[in-house]
Each structure stands twice: as C-alpha cells, then as structure tokens.
Amino acid sequence: MFDWFDYHGHVCISFELLGLSTFDFLKDNNYLPYPIYQVCHMAFQLCQAVKFLHDNKLRHTDLKPENILFKKPDECSVKSTAVRVGDFGSATFDHKHDSTIVSTRHYRAPEVILELGWSQLCDVWSIGCIIFEYCVCFSLFQIHNNREHLAMMERILDENTSAGHYVCENCKPLRQYLTSEAEEHHQLFNLIENMLEYEPAKQLTLDEALQHPFFACLRAEPPNKL
Secondary structure, eight states: OOEEEEETTEEEEEOOOOOOBHHHHHHHTTTOOOOHHHHHHHHHHHHHHHHHHHHTTEEOOOOOGGGEEESSOOSSSOSOOOEEEOOOTTOEETTSOOOSSOSOGGGOOHHHHTTSOOOTHHHHHHHHHHHHHHHHSSOSOOOSSHHHHHHHHHHHHOSSOOOOHHHHHHOOOGGGGOOOOSHHHHHHHHHHHHHSOSSGGGSOOHHHHHTSGGGHHHHHSOGGGO
16 A cells, blocks of 8 residues: 545545456456466465455455456566455455445355355455456356355255256356366365355365465465466
8 A cells, every 4th residue: 555545535545556457357368268377376366465354354345356456467468477456445344344245246155145144254255256267267156136146056066956947057066167187277176165165164264275285386486486
C-alpha cells in the first residue's frame, strides 16, 4: 500500500500500477489454459497472500480471477508469474458482523449458500475454484441459482449423485477434468479436492496447502527462477 484516503465515506487505497487480471489475460488469449508450472507459482502466491490476511484476522470474501493481477504481463505470453491480490472492498475482520451472503456466485462456498455462517475457510473454497479455472480455463461451477449450484457440487464432488439431467450433462466428477496423467496434475487435483471440502472442519487450511506436494518445487527453488 502506497497511501490511502477517504472519499465521501469510501476508503480508497493506492497501490503500485499493475497489469491485466488473470481472468482478462485468459480472455485476451482465447481462454488457453495456463501451463501447470505457471499455475503452481500463481496458486502458491495466492495461498501466501490470503494466509497473510487470515493471520491478521481478515477475510477477503471476494476472491476470483478478476481480482488477481499480474505485475508485468506481456500481451501474448506471461513473462513473469508474479501476481498481486486486489479488491479489498468486501474484506472484513473476523470479529466484525458477517453479511449472510459473500463471494461472487461461482466461487461461493456451500456454507455461504446454505446460510449456515462462514469463516476464513470460505476464501479457501474460492481459491480451489480459481486454481481449477487456471488449469482448465472455465469456471468449475457454471451456475445461475443456488439449487443448481448445490446440485453441481454434488455431481462434481460426490461419487453418487441425484442431480438432474441438465447438471449431469453440463458437469462431471472432478477427476474427469484431468488433462494429463502426469504426477503433478494428480497432485494439483488432490490440492483442489482438499480445498473443496464440504465440512469446514475437514477443509485444508492455507498453512496445510502451502505444504502440499504440488508446491514442492517452489519450496526447493526460489520462485524467481520460475
């Protein structure tokens, strides 16, 4: 943060000038998936950034590819996978009053949809959805209402489902989206599965996520070599 000011009751924060969002870059490049080594570095930074928020008793509550920006993107290729998390307009401290509904629909955790109350772990669910989108190039839950959203979760994350014809035709179990049998791809989808856990008590924390085998190469080498 460089500076901040209050504009008619709105807190405005100034940061370094950044490049395209990770979503806009995909859109401008015909929705070609990011290579897995780029996904790895971007996801690692995202987990680190949101862990920093969580350690400081903050929740972002609106994580999505549009709110993650490259530092210095090239028009046709990513020369650096350094990213920044932005748009803290919906961020809230843990002790503050919670809105019933948070997060953009496609990245919304089940406990939010069911209005069961939510915690920092709703950010972890959003990160799982974002990482999937980076490697497959479309949103995991392409939905229009809550009932359809929950049915898609059942179809994608459970072995047995009672989902209707539309849901069954438009989505499939998570592992069927794998595009490679390479070990790192299976590790990636294992990470996503553990982030997309229905019960928050069983969900992967960001401390645990940063120790996941998918990120082993980043823990062994400085990120600026990627």
